[in-house]
Amino acid sequence: MEMKLPNPIRPAFTKPAREDTTIVNIGPSHPATHGTIQIVAEIDGERILRADVHCGYLHRGFEKECEAHTWHNLIPYVDRLNYCSALINNFAYCDAVETLMGIEITPRTKYLRTLLAEYSRIADHLTCIAAALMELGAMTAFLYLVMLRDYIYEHLADVTGARLTYSYGRIGGLARDLPEGWLTRLEEILVQYEDFVGRVHGLVDRNRIFIDRMRNVACLSTADAVNWGYTGPILRSTGVPRDLRKDTPYLAYAEIDFEVPTGIKGDNYDRYYVRMREMDESVHMIRQLVDLLQEKGQGPINVDDRRCVLPPKHLVYSEIESLINHFKLVMEGPQVPAGDVYVAHESANGELGFYLVSTGGGTPYKVHCRAPSFVHMGGAHRMLEGYQLADIVPTFGSINMIGGECDR
């Protein structure tokens, strides 16, 4: 069957500005296929003069879909935003709804969410660094890091029941408590982490090839980064300690000790190193949180609030009030007071914000996700222009664009 497909994009420029330059189309896909993007670039030999970055190939109407489901039913959808650290999305969304409802979560949930968010951050950074290194040919480092990541995924599956899309957050609590022996295995994995990340430092940090490809490539100044909306490890790599966990503490971050690693000049090497150091800080935080969990974090995981938390199953089967309560919560959803709220968490990639509008029902009127990856793609051309064509791959790898949250 012959079929002529219309071009989904209209490039910003189609004619070269000079006689000796060429316009090339890169993608959709390749730049080592982290996410599907398309770059239209004007090149002078191997040097990129200007670039027009397109995303949207994974757009699936997340925000539209959210308006047709109850507040609880959205949790599996937010998992699929940043699928490398889905728990952070879960907790940010739940926090936004809880803020709107005026719910304060229990201490155990607070520590558990903080712990699991940091654990997810490690998994996310491991994925990002592993993939970026593999694209430069560092297969051993990739295998070390991805092995660790899989230990974490399997370990998270023990508590959440899924490897990747956990749907573990609940409005007012969590789906279930930790299984027996989970914290013992956690410490085993952290010890393995230290061993293998140490080896990666040894393999990569002073490697001539790695430095040549990463140092002084895709430099970003702090002023530029702020102007283009960069947050997270990319902003920190330019040398400023901007971190929502420190600046606007949420969950249990005010109670624990950690540093905010920063880079020197915001190049690819700095972004690699900031992520490596952030993982170390996360390990440090997790160990404190395990102690906090045992000292102050005993007790229930769900708040005692019938507006959002399902009643215990044995009551549903034995008394009419609980049965009705259960029915109402499942069929109509939690009744969230009218109003709007913007809540942001520091996700692995930067500021992940949820802007929710409620008109007082069981279904959101509007859900908007301020996804770091989308904003980062808006400034990506700043990191590509002036550098080599082959630098697209490590630069794009160091931005860590996640299609799920970028395209929503």
Next chain:
Amino acid sequence: MAPIFERIREALAPKIGEASVAHGVLVLPISADALLEVVGALKEHFRFDLFLDVTAVDWLPQEPRFEVVWHFYSTMHKLRVRVKTRVAEAEAVVDSLTGLYGSAHFMERECHEMYGIVFRGNADLRPILLYEGFKGHPLRKDYPKEREQPLVPYREGYEMPGGE
């Protein structure tokens, strides 16, 4: 209320409506023509240097129909400000912030394709998440969720739900 919020409220009093603090965010309702002045002051005088987000809320059938919402963050004060304005469907036009913040480029493109809000001064309002030639604005409340507009046609005999 944080001292910086008080100062903003005093300095911008003639330009803004009833300012309030909701969940730690200063909310400034303004009229659409005061946007550049208010945001310019927020950026230059009060150091709200990070443009976080722009989106809209479709309040169909209310008039004016759309509420355009901007969020700003100050890396100095570590606080957020929300600016909102109402615009009617017939003239859903607001000023573009691309002159003040680079990040406005992409986010205004998204808001434009999703709600049909025109950002005056943003020369590049091409689709970004949708594709070239997409009809309508999907996040408007009168756009049916089931409508499909596949770029690659379905096989013969398949009926598109809510198709045109």
